[in-house]
Structures are given as C-alpha cells and as structure tokens.
Amino acid sequence: MATPRKRASVLQGTLDLLVLSTLRREPLHGFGIAQRIQQDSDELLRVEEGSLYPALHRLEQSGLIAGDWRDSDNGRRARYYSLTARGRRQLAVELDSWQRISQGVALVLRLA
C-alpha cells in the first residue's frame, strides 16, 4: 500500500523487513524467527529479543502477517506467524527500496 506508514525508527523498519523476509519461506513462531534472524545475520544483530514481540503484533495488526496457535515440534503450544498476501507484496516493495538504498549507500561509500 502506498499510504505513508507511521514514521518508525530505522531499527524498527529494519526489524520489520527482517521479520517479513524470514517468514518468506515458512511459518515460524517468535523464537524461531529470533533464531533465524540471529543465524542469518551472523549474530551481527544484537537487540533485546523481547522487542521482537511488539513488532510481530504490530505487523499482525496491520495485516502483513497472521498469527495462530499451533503445536510446536516439542508438543508445546506456540504462536506461529505466516506471511499474508499483503505482507508478501509489502516485502517485495520494501526489498526493492532497500536494494536501491543500499546500492546508493554503497555508491556513496565507493566515491568517498
């Protein structure tokens, strides 16, 4: 959607993008998402894990991801999140702009 979203901190925006892209492959619970992000970013991203949950619920409220309770691998009930169709579109848009920004940044850095 083209509506301007609430101005978010860079970190929050990044976290949203990471969550969305993590869920691209399969539904995951919060802990799984945290694990995946840490692995994928080579433990570079060190934020408090708890801050993942407000972000997850916010994304859910804006309809980009959907959460439902399922049994996890070890038998305990866990809340799994999956990407909605809208989330998929949003991810595409954000990836695109992210790539353009990072290309731009890379260019600037090279010229510097």
Next chain:
Amino acid sequence: MSLLRRIRNVFRPRPLAQEIDEELRFHLDMRARQYVAEGLPPDEARVRAREAFGNPLLFRERTRDADVWVGLDTFLQDLRQSFRMLRRSPALTAAAVVTLALGIGANTGVFSLVDAVLLRPLPYPDAERLLVLYQQHERADVGRTRAAPLDFLDWQAQSRSFASMAAHVGTGFTLAGEDPELVIGQLVSAELFTVLGVRPLLGRTFRRDENEAGRDGVMLLGYALWQRRFGGDPGVLGRSVVANGRSFTVVGVMPPGFDYPGKRYQLWVPLPLRAANDYGLPITRQSRYLQVVGRLRPGVTPQQAAADLDAIGRRLSVAYPDSNAETTVRVASLTEETVGAVRRPMLLLLGAAGLVLLVACANVGGLLLARASARRAEMALRSALGAAVRRLIRRLLTETVALFAVGLAAGLVVAQATLLAVRRFGPADIPRLDEAVLDGRAFFFAALVVGVAALLFGLAPALHAARSGAAGAAAVAGGRVHGGAPSRQRLGNAVVVAQLGLALALLTGAGLVGRSLLTLQAVDKGFAANQVVTFGLGLPPARFPDAASMLAVHRSLVDGLAAQPLFEAVGTTTALPLSGQDLENSVTLEGDAPSEDPPVAGLHGVSPGYLQAMGIPLRQGRGFTAQDREDARPVAIVNETFAHLHWPPGDALGKRLQTDGPWRTVVGVVGDVRHRRPDVSPRPEVLVPYAQLDPGFLTSWARGVSVVVRSSAEPSVVVGLARSAVREIDPTLPLVEVRPMRELVADATAQPRFRALLMAGFALIATVLSLVGVFGVTSHFAAQRWPEIGVRMALGARRADIFALVLGRGAWLALAGALLGLAAAIALSRSLSSLLFEVSPTDPTILGLAAAVLTVAALLASYLPARRAARVDPAVTLRQR
C-alpha cells in the same frame, strides 16, 4: 478492520494478556532449553535467557499496546477509575447527578414537546408547500373569514399557482344503528386527498365526479372510527352506512393518525358545490363557511401565490360588489395555522428550561471546582511523578464525562416522567402535544446538551486543577499543598451570583405567568358555570327535513327535560360559550341609513330557559318566554356591549333591528359573556328565540344545539336523567360532548395553567439549585477563614461578629444576584408580555416579591455555615496553624 479488532481487543483484556504471556514464556523457555542443551545449569540458563530477552514486563506492555487501540484503552481505564472516584464520594456524586438529572430532564422533556409540536413537519409530504386560503375583509370587525362556495370555485378555476386546491367544512353525522352515535366529520371536495398527499389505508379516496350531487353517497372512515364501530373489519369496504338518515357506501379507510383538519374528525364525505346539496349549505358568495387548503405548484413561491390570489380577489370584488366589495384573498402556511399560536409559549418554556440547565451546570461546575481544589495535592503528586499535564486534564475530563453520563441517564428518566405527565395532564388544545416521545432526536439533543455542558463546565475545573497541580509539584516536596486559590473563590462567587440572577429571572417569570393565570381565572366570564352540565344534540335533515319538524322536536325536548324535578333550569343555545361554537352575522338598526357595511354581532338562537340555566344576568327588560313562538312578534335580546355601542344608555328596549330575517324588537338587555375566550373582551351579541330563527337559517345553521342543564345533582345523575328523557322523545338522538360547564371553563385556561405550572416548576428547581450554590460558596468562605476567625476571636471578636461576617458574605451574594436577576427579568420582560393577561411584564409587586423571596432564601442558605463558623473554637484553629 484492524481498528475494529483493536477496539475489540480493548474489551477482552484478560485473555489477550494471557495469550501474550504464554507467547513470551514460550520464547524464554525455548531459549533456556537451548542454553541447557549447550551445557549450562538450568538456573543460569534461565537467567541468561532473561538477559537476552530484556524486561518481559515492559515487552508485555508494549506488545499489548500494539494489539489494542491505546486511546480507547486509556479512556476506559480512566473511566473505570472515575466511577471508582464517584463511588468514593457518594454525597457529592448524588448531589451532582440529581442536579444534572433535573437540568437535563427538564430540557430534554421540553425539547421533545417543542419537537413534536413545532419542529416536526406536519404529517403530509412536502407539508411546507401547503397553504391555507381565506378571505379578508377590510373592515376590522369582520376581518378574516372563511370562503363562500362560489368564491372558492372561482379561486380554484382562476388560480395558476396551485397544483390542487380543496375546500372542506365540518359537520355532525348521526350514525344509525342499535346504538346511534353522533360523530364529527368533514364535507370535503374530492381533491383534498390529492392536496394533502395522503393515501387511504384501505380502498380509495374520492373521485372527482363524486363531488356532483347524486354521486356523493360515499364515505371514508377514519382509522379510530373503523376500529371502534366496525371492529377493524376490512370487509367494511362497499358496505352501506346510514348517517343522518341517508345511505353512504364506504369506499375507503384512512390510515391511523390521519385526522385532518383536527383530532375531532372521524369521517369524510364529498361536498357537492355546484348544485343544491343535502346538507342545506347555501351555494352563494354571501355565506362564508368553507375552509380552503391548496398545494403550491412546483416552483411557485408562497409570495407569488399570494399575489396571484390578490389579483383574483380584486377581480371578484369588482365583478360582485354586493358580496365581495372590500374583500381580498389571503394565504397562510398550513403549518403556521396549525402551530403558530403555540410557538411563543413553547419557546418560552424551552428558554426557561435552558436557564434551569445553566443553573444546574453552574452548580455541578462549582462542585467539580471544589473537588478539583481538594485534589490539588493528588494532582501535584501525579505531576511530580511525571504525569503529563495533558494526561491529567484528560483524566479529570473523563471524570466529568462519567458524571455527566450518569446525569444524562437519570435525566432521561426525569424527561420520560415529565412527558408522561404532560401527555396525560397537558392541555388538549395544543396541537400534536400527545405525539411527544423520547426518541432518537430527543436523545441526540440530550447528548448534545450534555456534551457541550460537560466540556464547558468540566474543562475549566480540569484545567485549573491540572495547571495548579503542575505548578504545585514543587510544593509537594515541602509537604505543603493548600487548597483554595483566590482565583477559584472569585470564580465561585461569580458563578453563584449568575445562578441567583438566573433563578430570579425564572422566579419573576413564574410569578408573572402565575398572577396572569389568577387574573384570568378570576375574570367575570358573564355566566355561572357551577352546577351546569351541557351536552349537544344534532337534528339531522333526513329525520327533520324542515323548520316545523325541527321546532316540534326541540320544543318537546326542552319540555321533557324541564319536567325533570331535579333540573332547576334547562335551556338550549346554538352556540355554547367557550366551546368553539360561534356564529356572527351583520345587523341592521332601524333608523340607520342602509349601509354597505352594517355592524356585525354574534348571533345565537336560544330557548326561553337559557339565560336562567346559564346564569346570565338580565340587566333590563325581560327574557324570552314560551310565548315567543315562531308565529309571535319577532323579538331579540342584546348584550350590554351591543346596547352601549349603538344606543344611548337605557334606551335599548323597544328599538328594532334586523339580523337573520325579520325586523325584531329588542325586549331585553343581558350581561356580557366572554364567548370565545376568557381573555378576549366581550363583543356585541344578539340573542334570538330559537323558535323564531329564520327557517332557512334554522335548517342550515341551527341543526346542532347545546343543551344547558342547571342542577345541584351530581353531573353523572344529571346526564343519566337527561339521556333517558331524550330517549323517550326520540331514541335515535345521541347525546354528544357531555361535559360540566366548569370543565369547558377549565379547558379554556388549560394552556396558561400548563405554562404557569411548568414555569413554577422550573423556577423552583433553579431557586433550590442556586441556594445550594450559595450554601457551598459561603461554607467554603467560612472554612477558608477558620484560622483568621480563630485569630479574631482570640483578639476579642464576639461570636455575633463572626456570624455577621459569614452571613454578610451570603447577603453580598444575594444582593448582587438580585440586582443581576432584576436586570435580566426586565430585559426578558418583552418576550413575556404577549403571554400575560392584564399583568405588566415589569409588575413591580412581582419583581419586588421575587427579589425578596430569593434574598431571604439566600440568607437562610448561608445561615448554617455562619452558625458553624461562629462556633469555631479559637484554641483548636490556632493550634492547627
């Protein structure tokens, strides 16, 4: 959709919190388990997991915030706390709620009345395009009249401004059957239903050709009559109904609520206007008895229609100078005709209710202000702990909203009770009053009033408290926070003075309206209503086709009733005073040059016993006797106003006049009767023996007579005896509109009484509320000065001095309020003057009395605080210091 879910989430706080908890716990457990798998001992694993996670409580809150609509959530939290606060100070809450309930209830109730009577359009499509047409005579004593049939036909044919135009006139119908019944119906031109835009519930309305004599034997039933007399049977269509001895076919039933042109009318029948009709109604230009209503053609304004009709009227007055000289045709909106007369009184009531609400809100505002001051410490503490000023204001406003919401609910109950009482006891002659209901519109109005009031009277105290709270944050540290800034005292004083002023204005208004009512009730109406019972009898043309048969049955009725030993006097009249029945005719006096515009006087045909039965005093000459028969010398009696107007004092007897036919000799002069309304001065009147009425006049205008029975027996006994006496003479004649004469008199003053009652109620409420205000302010004044009082007493001041100090504050408030109130009362007096009867709107007695009452009451209200202050023990207060 997301907002909706977030609103829903607000209302399921517990499961939501549990779900979040479970989700976060799962994460912590998984992480801990991972650390255990990596070889850490369980305890340490849990600590590490917690470290990696951050503060779970904080994240739980933030997660919840993401799930709910925070604004609504905060509001509800505040609301819950507000109700807790309200419960904690029940006395203050009760006082505020009762105050608000009275103010809101009065306003909502009156609004519902005004809405039903004035604001809602009449129940016809595009009702604002409906106009009433009438004839206006240039001479003031003739003035406005209805329309004559031939004139109406010309208006209808020549006017280009109306899509349709219809005439109608009321008449009585005696329905035949085992239980003969007289109902009031309307003779109408077929177009009436097109004009009004009303469809029948069953069947059809009239066709054009049914306005022709011979085809007019069709009838439309009103819903109530259909239900009552025909049991709501749909098979009534096509059935034959005998009315006035003639057979009518029922072609339709009108929907419930249709009662044009007024509540009394229960059936409609076509009115033939082009040829002689069965109703004895003359088709001329002289007899003006038709009411005319028209619907404007699309695009035509009322002004254009008025100009159009004015031109037609001019042409007619040139073409028919005998009948139409000096007359014009005028229009008025049907809505204005229906409710115009009650607009002013209704708006007065709305204004009065508004003043009550102001007084009530001022009281509640005062209470809130007082409490806000008392809570300065709390506010300061909250402020010191980091609460934003905006948040505090919001908190306090929410409390106000909660209070007003409770007040609103209680107010609606008060309004409903008021409405029930008004519908039950209100005057019957205010149109549509019984349609007043507490509906969505009234609720919206109440909510609007409450919203505005809450904002106006809640915001100031909230701002005050929050600001001073923030400012006082520093003071908390020193442990000294005192209530009662001087600004609050000034505000409190101003509010109370304004309240007293408003209350005095209302008291004055109630006093004036009340005095006007007493004057009106005491005015000599010219007859003695006590121990008089009246009822109507109709003599239908089918049964009594000519004057002779009418007079025969009239004579035996009068004789039969007079023979009842319990009846002291029995009389009949063609027009009962204060009943709405009336007839005026032109009068020619002997010796006067034949004039184009002879004087006009009320003309009534009465039986010999009428004067005695009605208690109308004879001033000169004699009353009518049984010898004044149709074949005797024509005689007349005039009232004093008529005699004064036309002859030198004492000279009336023996003079001759002509009004309905033959020359009559005046044989008596009687006292004046206020025939139409008790507040209108008597007009000239001529009484004629019923038996001597001109036969043409008798058969067309005098078929309905009112019987007047004077008896000391119970009204119910009188009616029973009268009923059996009438049945003995003619079992087909029903008695209608049986009423004690006192009731007619009471009804004639019902509207002023209704106004006086409501005004008195409003004034009482406002006065009591403003006294509460005085009490509050003087109490506060005294409490503020306890230390000072202690010092004064220690220095030798007597208790009386202290008493006087506090009472003096009350007196000062009362004086300022009285001055303000007198100014307001005088400023508002002009809007009241048209509603008063023989009372000046600035009547000094009333003004003085109201001011005195309010001042004394205000002093009484400050008596208690003054006495308490005088009992202060100086030792105690000084020690506290």
